[in-house]
Structure formats: C-alpha cells, structure tokens
Amino acid sequence: MNAVTVHNLVKTYSSKKEKVTAMQDVSFTVKQGELFGLIGPDGAGKTSLFRILTTLLLADSGTASVDGFDVVKQYQDIRNRVGYMPGKFSLYQDMTVEENLEFFASIFNTSIEANYDLVKDIYVQIAPFKNRRAGKLSGGMKQKLALCCALIHKPSVLFLDEPTTGVDAVSRKEFWEMLKGLKQQGITILVSTPYMDEAAMCDRVALMQLGKIMSIDTPPNIISRFGEKLWAVRSANMYRLLTDLKKYSNTESCNSFGEYHHLVLKNDDTDAVLRYLGEQNHTAVELKPAQPNIEDCFMQLMNNN
C-alpha cells in the first residue's frame, strides 16, 4: 500500500489583485517506509502541498490520501496518526525542553516514556539541556527538539516542512542522519528542502518549481537523465570567466558551482574553448569533465520549462 497518494491536486490563492497558483496539477505516490524529498525553492508549492496532506488546507481540485485515509473526508483519522513539523516551527520558547516534549506527548494522548525508544537517539543529544527554555537553544538543538515533539506519538507518516532551512551545515548533516535512523524504524518520511545537495539523502525526490513537479525519481535516475556532457572550468578570475563563457557562441549554459563553473557546450570542442579563453587573457585555465549533480538537473529543468 502507498503511504501517500496525490492525484491532480490544484491549489490557488486569490488576493485582491491577482490569483496565485500554488500548485498546478500535482500527482505522485510515496511508498511505505520511503524517505521522500520535495526539493524546490521558496514559492515552489511545498508548504501548500504539506498543508493539504496534513488536512490543514483544502485543495481546489484533485484528491489525496495518507495511509489510505482521504484528506478531506477522513481528516480526523489522519490527524490521529501523522506527525507534522511546520516550517519556521518555533515550539514554546518560554517552556523548557522537557515541558515542550511532555506537552506534545500529552496532546497525542501518550507519554514520553511510552515511546521513548523511538526518540531516544535524538533525545539523548538534547537531554543535558532538558531544563533549559526552548528559546535559549541553538538552531540545531531547536530542530532536534522539534523533531522529537513530532515523533513522540509514533506517527506512521512524518511530514517535515523545511526542517533544515537556516540551520548550519553541521546540524543539517546530523539532522539527515537522524532521518535515516527513523527510516530504519519503518516510518514513512516526507521532507521538503530548498537545499539541492540534500536530495542525495532521499530515496526518491520530486523537484518542484512554481507549483509544478518538474521531475520525480531516485536521485541517480534524475542525474542520469541530464543527458549532456558537463565540463568544469576555472581560471584566475572566476567572475570574468563566467561572463566571458556566457558570451561565447558555443556555450549552451554556464553556471558557477563552487570553485568551478559548470559548462555545457553546443558541441564538445574543448580545444576551441581553451583557445577562446586564451584570447581573452585568462590565466591558470583548467577544464575537465564533471559529474552533474541535482542542482545542475534542477537548473536544466528550470530552463526547459
């Protein structure tokens, strides 16, 4: 059975001036026990989708179910069994770590002790600060506590809306390791993120942009569909290199990627590129084949749409 089924969902918000489409005809399924990622920037429609699946919003059209329950008709059943961590979720800042956890356990009619096994690995990391107020925790610690609160009632499906936004690289890495651990325990996890590099941690991902799913598959499959030869280029002056390559007639696309620029050529005549860069007085030029990553694919898909 699928843990989540989404069929032709459409959601629009109308303001005074205009109609904003948050989701246009979104369909996908998530298998039980899967770690599924929704990857996309702000405004892609991730939050709207999560709110529909957690029964907080009604879609304009289309259907969806979670754990076999319809999000509209059987919303009470869904609320009894899913865990949800909204974006910018801030807990109760004036309550301690322990008080927060105890509170969220009780509203799900359970106790910390009853499901301690599930949160143990995460909770031990914050346990030394259990008498500290949530408002005094660092970003990474807050995320861990929020995850504990969403898990404490042993949900069958866990929805995490941008849990790593604004969190430093170390905490992000730790957070994803925790998710992997939860997956081992059989919990289906849907997680959204604007960080493309996090896609690699998921079983399958949906790349979203402006309310549409551009691609949906395992990360390796998405990368294999990139379909073009990618080159990594660098020189002593990276910014001038970028503008020069963008002007170059044989360039299909060129984007900066850390210490290299990623270049796709119309024909793979790399000698001509090196000659051109020499003419433009670039020094220390290096050009080598590169492996595309999810972000390359995302930008390619954005340009194609």
Place this chain on the structure above:
Amino acid sequence: MKETVIKAERLTKKFGDFTATNQISFEVEKGEIFGFLGANGAGKTTAMRMLCGLSIPSSGNATVAGYDVYKQTELIKQNIGYMSQKFSLYEDLTVKENIRFYAGIYGMGSAEIKTKMNALLQQLQMTAEENSLVGSLPLGWKQKLAFSVAILHEPKIVFLDEPTGGVDPVTRREFWNLIYEAAEKGITVFVTTHYMDEAEYCNRISIMVDGKIEALDTPHNLKTIFHASSMDEVFLQLARGAKRTAD
C-alpha cells in the same frame, strides 16, 4: 595600493559571563568579497553587529571604513549598507516606494534618486514591476532588489546576512553576479551563508567556532591546509569540534 576597510583587533563581546565573540582579529581589503562562516551560535551575528555600529564591544579595537566602532558609529552607518534574509524591504510598499524611502534615509536628492532608481530597475529588469507591492514578488527578486537598495548610496562596505536562504538556484547565481559587480566597483562585501558552494565564491573566508576565528584564508588554501576536497569538508572538520549549544 591595498586599502584596508575593516580592521578588527582582539574584538570581544561579553554578555554577563558568556563570551559571544572572543578576541577576533582580521582585516578586509577594499573590493574584497569576505565570507564570514560559522555554525549557528558561533558568534557571527554578534561580531557583525559590532562592525555595523549597532553594539559596543566589551574590549578590543575595530575600525570600519576608517571609523572607530566605539565613538564613530553614526559615521559607520553612513558608510555601510546592510541586508539580511529576515529584514530586507517593506512588503506593503511598492518597489518604487521602497527605493525612494531608502534613498531618502541616506539623504539623496530627488533628481539623484530618480536617475539611480531608473538605472537600478533596468539592471534588475524590473521596470514592469516598479509599482507592484514588494510582498507580491518572488523571494529571489526581493532579495536582488534588497541588495541593490542596500548599495544604492554607494557605501564602502555592504554587510549581507544569509542573503540567499530559500532562493532558487538560478536566482541565487544571479544574486552572486550582483555581488561580483558591486565588488568590481570597489564595494567591499562582507557575507554570511549556509551554502558551502557560495563560500567558494568568496575571495577569503573566515570560519568561526565558539566565538573564535579558527581559520582564515582563501578557499583554495583552506582546502589544502585541511586536506579537504571541498569547503563543506573544511567546515565540518572545524565545526564538529564546537562545544557551544546555545545562541
């Protein structure tokens, strides 16, 4: 020919018995893109506030654009620009109104504002949106606009606090192109980010751990020193040793 625009010497800020920023020293040159990295709670925000003249240091010295962070905070504010992910523009004002408001704060005349506004709107290709409310624009546009507004009065230094969080990959690169252009014009860029690929775009990077600067060099040198293949690895090696758990 090198001109130092930010100079910090053993700059320290204490809150009670908690040392948020512990004796940090560094220099930033004119036109440099300086990446200021660190885990949440490492003391970046506190350091940035002192440099912007918003917070008086507990000890140590610093000058920003040649002005002292203890006594000349008003002059510092005249000579810097600032933008962050959280605070950028007024969502309930139009694009034009926002530009005019910020230009007005820095005492520009109306003729100057008009010329600069038109140039800015053209550069960002936002002329068609000039009368739209900022709240109705996509995040990436907002951030590009906010950056352009922050450097409208041609400050010597611009401070950017996580400017690209949540922005799509294409717009994120366009944003960095704006940063490069500003740097070419001689504006010094002081930037914090959680995207490690963006760290590579900086001329030099400092990494803060528990209130101290633990590493400061070019991305290339840092990777060599730490025997790492990417900035991500360098950062993880340093930040994993952090003791601090609270902001």
Place this chain on the structure above:
Amino acid sequence: MKQFIIFVKKEFRHIFRDRKSLLIIIMMPIVQIILFGFALTNEIKNSNIAVLDNAKDEASRAIIQRLDASRYFNVTRYLHASQDIEAAFKSGTVRLVVVFQPDFRESLMHSGKAQVQLIADASDPNTATTVTNYAGNIISDYQKEMSPQVQPPYSIRPEIRMLYNPQLKGAYNFVPGVMAMILILISAMMTSVAIVREKEINTMEVLLVSPLKPLLFILSKAIPYVFLSLVNVSTILLVSVTLLEVPINGSLLLLMGESFLFILTSVSLGLMISNLTKTQQEAQMFSLMTLMLPTLLLGGFMFPIESMPLPLQIISNIVPSKWFFLIVKDVMIKGLGFSAVWKESLVLVGMTLFLLAVSFKKFKTRLA
C-alpha cells in the same frame, strides 16, 4: 483528562513566565480604582463658597448655616454688595456664591415666593453643575422641613435642572464601572491574544494536526483567565471596601456569581475575536475597539445612557458591560437580591450562549 490538565498547566506557565504582563494584569485594577477614587472624590469635598445675604433674617441664616455645616461646603466669605461677587470669583478660591433677596423670610412666608440665586464658576462646568446641585439639594431639604404640609414644595426651589451627574456619587458609580472594564479587558483581550499567539508562532498548525479536540483547546485557553479575573474581582472589591469606603450592601456570593457570569461572557467574546484575527496585535486592537470603547462610552458609568440619542440607547443594549454595570449597582450599592437582577442576568446568559455557539461553529479546524 491528563491531556486537559497538561494543557491548562502550560497556559499557566505562559502567564507566570511573562512577569511583566502578569504584573500589569494584577496591578491594573488596583491602580485604576485608586486613580478613579482619588481623582473623583476629593473634588467636591469642602468647596469654598461666598454668601451675599441681603436679607439677614432667620431663614437666610438657617440656610447659610446648613450649607456651612455640610461636608461639601465651607462658607469662607460674606459679601456686602453685588459688585463684590465678581471679585470673589476672581480671587480664585470661591466656587459658588449664594445670593438671598432682601426680605427673604417675609416673601417666603407671605407671598410664597422667595428667591435664592446660585452663581457658579462655570469655567469648570462639571464642578459648577455639581456644586449647584448640592447647594440646591440643601436648600430644598430646608424648605421641606419648614413646610411639610405644602405639596409640592416648589416655592423657593431654585431654578436648577437636575442633570445626571456622574460625579454626584462618584465612587458608587465607578467601582462597578471599573469592574466591568477590567473584567472585559482581562478575560476577552487576554484570551483572544493567547489563542492568536499560537497561530503566530505556528504551533497552532501542530495542535490542529493532532487528536486534540477544539473544545478542550478553547477550555484550556479560557480557564487561566477566568481564574485571574476572579482574582481581579476580589482585589477590586477589597480596595473599594477598605480604601474607598464603598460598602457591599448586597450578598457577596451573589456578586461573585454575577461576576463569574460576566467573565464567561467576556471569555466567549475573546473566543469570537480570536476567530476573526490572525496576529496578536490585531487581536489587541480589535479588543480595544470593540470592547473597551463601547464599555467606556455605552456602559453607562461614564455617560448616562438616558440622555443619549435614541439610536445609541438601542445600541447600548448589546454592550454586555451595560448589563453587568446595572447588576453590580443593584447588588453591591443598592443591596438588592437576585429577584432584582434576574432579567439582566438572563441577558448575559443569552449573550454568552450565543457567542459560544458562534465561536464553536466558526472555530477553524483547518487553516484559511
């Protein structure tokens, strides 16, 4: 049940950990009562008055004596000619001049018509009205005693309209008034703010996506403020009785019971407001505009409802504070029992049930 207890405990934690707000909630009633009390009661006591007695007979002297003996007035000057009147006012110490016609007693006894002129300094109209009222009352009291058989005793009644004056018996009016105001502020505004805060910090989303029942949520939010409001009722009554010497003439139990009813009305108003607003600031503004102002303007204790234009009089009926004000006046000041206030109580019960029904129906189990 455990769910409920933990939720209420959490609400109390929010309140007790926000020391500043807690201090305001506890101190506001005391400060208001004391401010109102001293600002209003000192005013009319021992006002200086002057007398121009052109009669100098038995009757005029008796009236002057009575005026001087009352706790409202001190006769500080005896004038000799009407030219002195203005000078007396200009000296700034005299609030009222009483002028008796020559042959005052003769005229009263024989023609049945005698004149007393009351001249007040109307630069402060409120005080002027009050002092002329007091003086007028004293004069008519005297006359009633002189001629009890004459009905009606209009012959020397001064030409003064008996305007309703909120300051005539200040403390008796404003203690019920401040009670109404404080209770509606604490119960309604604080409840609405407490609920809307959950929306603001996004915890509302998590609470909605949980098995928690709306009824439980609403009850847990309301209970701490009902409790705090009862504390406030007690402090207000205590301060009134001890500091302002306003007695509780009726049953204390009935008074507390009626206050409890009014608190429930206010809490249900707060629930309504929380349904209509999204931010704490909005909830506060909304509460001030829809609760504070009507309570002040149409509650009946600042401005008399009887002298308002008809449309405002009709509108005042939907202001819960008006009914509570009437109840407290009857029970606390007049010492009446439940039989005198059952109608007003029924109105409040009706309002509460209506508001609760609407709030539950409108309570959003989803966002937007």
